[in-house]
Amino acid sequence: MERLVNIHVPSTLKKELVGGCEFISHMGKRVPYAYYIHQHLKQGSSLSVEKPDDILISPNGVFSTGFHSVGDNAYSFAIWFSEPLSDGNHTIVWMANRDEPVNGRLSKLSLLKTGNLVLLDAGHLSLWATDTTSTSSVKLQLNDTGNLFLHTSEGKVLWQSFDSPTDTLLPQQLLTRDKKLVSSRSLSNYSSGFYKLFFDDDNVIRLLFDGPEISSVYWPDPWLRSWEAKRSTYNDSRTAVLNSAGYFNSSDDLKFMSADLGIGPKRRLTVDVDGNVRLYSLDEIRRTWVVSWQAFSNPCRIHGICGPNxxxxxxxxxxxxxxxxxxxxxxxxxxxxxxxxxxxxxxxxxxxxxxxxxxxxxxxxxxxxxxxxxxxxxxxxxxxxxxxxxxxxxxxxxxxxxxxxxxxxxxxxxxxxxxxxxxxxxxxxxxxxxxxxxxxxxxxxxxxxxxxxxxxxxxxxYKKNEENGSLKVLLWFACGLGGFEIICILSVWLYLSITCQGSGATTQSYLQVATGFKRFTYAELKKASRNFSVEIGRGGSGVVYKGTLPNQQIAAMKHLDNANQGEAEFLAEVSTIGRLNHMNLIETLGYCAEGKHRLLVYEYMEHGSLAENLHSNTLDWEKRFNIAVGTAKGLAYLHEECLEWVLHCDVKPQNILLDSGYQPKVADFGLSKLLNRGAINNSSFSTIRGTRGYMAPEWVFNLPITSKVDVYSYGIVMLEMVTGRSPTGVHSTIDDTREKEDIMLVMWVREKMHESAGKTSWIEEIVDPTVDGEYNMGRMELLVRVALLCAEEARDARPTMSKVVEMLLRSEIED
Incomplete structure (x- = not known):
């Protein structure tokens, strides 16, 4: 074995100098640096199960391969992400012998001189092999994509792990006609489970429950014909791939994208133990996997999930x-x-x-x-x-x-x-x-x-005693009296609980929809916010205060003031947020529903809102472009990727918050509206919603409200972010009506664009002169043109938010 040079060492591997020799600390163990990291496995060499640090690492340090414990004295040869998660565990993406673990002693993976890679148990029994032969020299290597491959000195690939996946598909790994993803049996049992993702004989990707007694296809919905499920049977190439940007494309016309579309995050597509297919993105800061797409929002639609009867x-x-x-x-x-x-x-x-x-x-x-x-x-x-x-x-x-x-x-x-x-x-x-x-x-x-x-x-x-024995009569009387007292006590307690909480039915309905969050008492939040003394924001539905929770986490607490309006908004917000999970949406930590008090507890954003930073030098042009992309991703998720169709209805700089890294998070769903995706013409909005200056013309002219109202508002916000001009204050001669003010901002930018025949670039004429720093001219022009498309008066002329994301990210890839 040879030491790999110029290799990236993961942050979990700490290099030390001890006694003049280089060591690496890994998982609490200190091993020689030259012994620990291997560039490849040569013919006649082995990796031993008795040496936990006897592993191969990809050149970029992202992936590792070696023996992984799957039980007591049971090991499988596997590939995993090198960096552990927040719980200390590693995410496995491939296994050679998931159904036949080897012994924890004397087992090894050997590359024979014949070119065959074999996994030998303690009794020297071959439990797994590549069945390859070669007269040339052969090496085993792990590349940066997580593919373990066996190749000759001439570069011919004899075998690769990408051709025999287990339950996970990595970016750039093909799923073809002779490959399938098979779930694990459980979270702690890595052996083959009951769920399979594969290309069926009609060229369509399907999910199959293959249980011990019965088998059934459950995705796409089996009662739908292929074209009704938006699948095609005419392309018999049977290939599918997840690209590096998080976009999945299959020959049967199945297409979907990660909610955080774009090059950067580590991703994996996995058939989970519950039969659901999920696309995960790694949150590098919290070291957790975040679901960015899934086949099923309701797990009860998955076959075999609860078994027969x-x-x-x-x-x-x-x-x-x-x-x-x-x-x-x-x-x-x-x-x-x-x-x-x-x-x-x-x-x-x-x-x-x-x-x-x-x-x-x-x-x-x-x-x-x-x-x-x-x-x-x-x-x-x-x-x-x-x-x-x-x-x-x-x-x-x-x-x-x-x-x-x-x-x-x-x-x-x-x-x-x-x-x-x-x-x-x-x-x-x-x-x-x-x-x-x-x-x-x-x-x-x-x-x-x-x-x-x-x-x-x-x-x-319902049992009744017909005997007349005085002792038994007294005994039954005592039991009955005791039971009656218990019932009375419980009834009084229930009555007092309901009385203290105000309207019991209303509160219960809120608690049912407010699932997945911590419930705070009003006293807890009052104490955490020091009697609501630090106000950090104010909106149409309530006031936002800063506070410190019992776990010392700083939070923002939104108190809904108006009882009638606030309760409805509370129900809308909590029921919506309970189904949302995206890196560009504000995270909800908890809620309070006590008496007339309705509060939502959010993560605290250190840099406040976009509105607070818009006219300061804290946001350079690079940050502003990233804010445009992140905001578009969050809105695209609301419109197209989440479990319900969500309209924000109040997109404005005050509702785009910035975290410690100036990454945007869309906030305030008090004006959200959950709709059926198929209901294009919506008449359920009884009043105009939104903020003056950012509202689409549909609100004014009483036209059907769709997701395009958010697209329009997004366009106005982007123009304001680039020009530094408020949509309600472009010219001093503006009328007092909202329509004209919006149109004037858009018209002003368009006029500058059409007058670009001069020597000075029209982009230089419209960008905010108070913002320091250089900017990419091509990227800035693209952002403005996209914003103008979004701010079209005609609803159908505006792009979808997913299309906006695609157009903006295209410039990043081209750069």
């Missing part, structure tokens, strides 16, 4: 995003792994007269229909299922177009999903003798209590 309910505030519950008379097969589902606690052989049906509202099960009974009454459906031994239940569905009910008989209850959006009913077949009122609570589907425990409670409640 189980119901999945979407619960956003849970880390998994879901809750699995067994249907009545079924118990969980494995309490630690819900994917095993539930098993019945009764004999499945039921005759017609021995069964009854339990109704499950707002529930549907996918597939396995053995019969379709059109225009059937409920009684006829029950009879058909009772007579069919294979039938375990039926879906009773109202067919709107036909105007009557039909039933779908089921042989299996798989991929159950409960949602209040389902109006149809599901009926499951159970033994008649065991049906009782004890199952009524299940129909209500309480998520916080197991159904079995409630059934036992009901049994005890």
């Amino acid at each position: 189980s119901l999945c309910t979407y619960v956003p505030d849970k880390s998994s995003g879901r809750m699995c519950n067994c249907i009545p008379r079924h118990t969980m097969r494995n309490d630690t792994d819900h994917s095993y589902g539930c098993v019945p606690d009764f004999n499945l052989s039921l005759k017609e007269g021995e069964v009854e049906f339990v109704q499950l509202r707002h529930v549907e099960f996918y597939g396995y229909d053995i019969g379709y009974m059109e225009n059937y009454t409920l009684e006829r459906c029950e009879k058909e299922c009772s007579q069919a031994n294979a039938c375990v239940g039926f879906q009773y569905k109202f067919e709107t177009e036909k105007g009557y009910y039909s039933c779908f008989l089921k042989t299996r209850l798989l991929d159950g999903y409960r949602s209040l959006g389902f109006s149809d009913r599901m009926y499951i077949k159970l033994p008649k003798t065991n049906l009782s009122s004890s199952y009524k609570p299940f129909r209500e589907f309480r998520l916080d209590c197991p159904d079995q425990s409630r059934a036992h409670e009901l049994d005890r409640t």
Whole structure:
């Protein structure tokens, strides 16, 4: 083995000089520098499992390869990101022997003189090999993209890890017809799981649940034809790639982009253990992976997630995003792994007269229909299922177009999903003798209590003693009195809690949507802000104060003043923010919903808003261009990438905040509006929204409101940032109406652009003369032209925010 020269050493590897020799400290161990870093593995050499630091590192230091522990005395040869995450763990991107780990002693990876790379266990058994041969000299190397490759001295690649991926696709790595991504079994079990991303025989990329008993495709939606899912079957090349900028493109027309599109962040596309495909970007500061795109926002749409005879309910505030519950008379097969589902606690052989049906509202099960009974009454459906031994239940569905009910008989209850959006009913077949009122609570589907425990409670409640023994009478009387007292105490406590919180129903509705954040009491925030003494901002919906949280984190606290307006804004903001996650959006730390008090707690931005810095020398032209790109990315995420369609409706410099590195974060969603992406013509805005000077003409002329109103406001903000001129103060002779003031700013810039026949560049005439420093003329001209496109009067002439991002980033790539 040879020491690699001119190699980048990760920051976690600290070089020291001890006794005149160079050492590197890695994971708490000190090893010789020459021994630790290897440029390549030569023929006749090995990497040993007994030497944890016996690894190869890519020239840029980003990736490492070696033996990785996957259990007690169990190791796999793997590739991982060299820098650990905030929790100390390394992110694995490839494994050679994920399903057959080797022993922690005497195992090694050897490059034989024949050119074959083999993984040998302690007993010298070959568990994995490349099956390559070569008469030339051969080396094993890890390149900067994370590809481990075996090549000859002539440069011929004999084998590479990019051709045999596990669960992760790295930038520049191709996914082709003979490759597939397979999830891990669990977060702690790296062996092959049940979910696969692959090219199907019809040339379409699909997600497959390949369980121990059944298999089913679940993405794209199996009931859609390829063109309805916006996929093409005509290109049989079957290739897909994620490029370095975060853009994924496939031969079946599947296209998506990272929310932080652009060259720079480290990324990976992974089929996760829960069956979802996610694109991750690494937050270098916090050392965590951030989801920048995902195939499913609702995990209950993924097959096999809760197993058979189980119901999945979407619960956003849970880390998994879901809750699995067994249907009545079924118990969980494995309490630690819900994917095993539930098993019945009764004999499945039921005759017609021995069964009854339990109704499950707002529930549907996918597939396995053995019969379709059109225009059937409920009684006829029950009879058909009772007579069919294979039938375990039926879906009773109202067919709107036909105007009557039909039933779908089921042989299996798989991929159950409960949602209040389902109006149809599901009926499951159970033994008649065991049906009782004890199952009524299940129909209500309480998520916080197991159904079995409630059934036992009901049994005890309804038991009655017919004996006359005085002792037992006194005992039952004492128990009843004690139970009554407990009920009274709980009732009083509940009443006081509701009274203290004001309107209980309203508060509960807020708490349901305010998921995923810390809930603060009003007293906590009052203390943290020193009785709201430091005001740092004021808007139409409330005042923002600075404070220090109990964990010593500085935060911004927005207090919604107006009770009527504030409550509605609070609900809109929290329900929106709960579904948003982007590096160019302000992060919400918590909330307060106590009595009439409604507060939101945000991360504190050290440099305030763009409006505060616009006319100072703190923002040079480089920072201003980066602010334009970051703001566009945040708005593009709101419009196109997040789980709902979000309109900001009040884009202005005051709502673009700057962090310690002057990176922009879009803030204040008090005027946001959640819409259905398909509803282009929207008439649900009853009042004009936004800020004078930045509002699009649609507001004034009562035209349909779309995402293009934000595009218009963005264009005005960018022109203001470049020119230093307020949209409400371009000329002293401006009318008092907003329309003319906006148009005057745009017209003034356009006039300068058209007058560019002179010697002086029109860009030099419009840029803010008070801003110091040089600027890239071509880049600045592009920014102004893009801003003018955004500020077009005609809505359809404006680009989308994703197109704006693409145009601005193109200049960075070309530079």
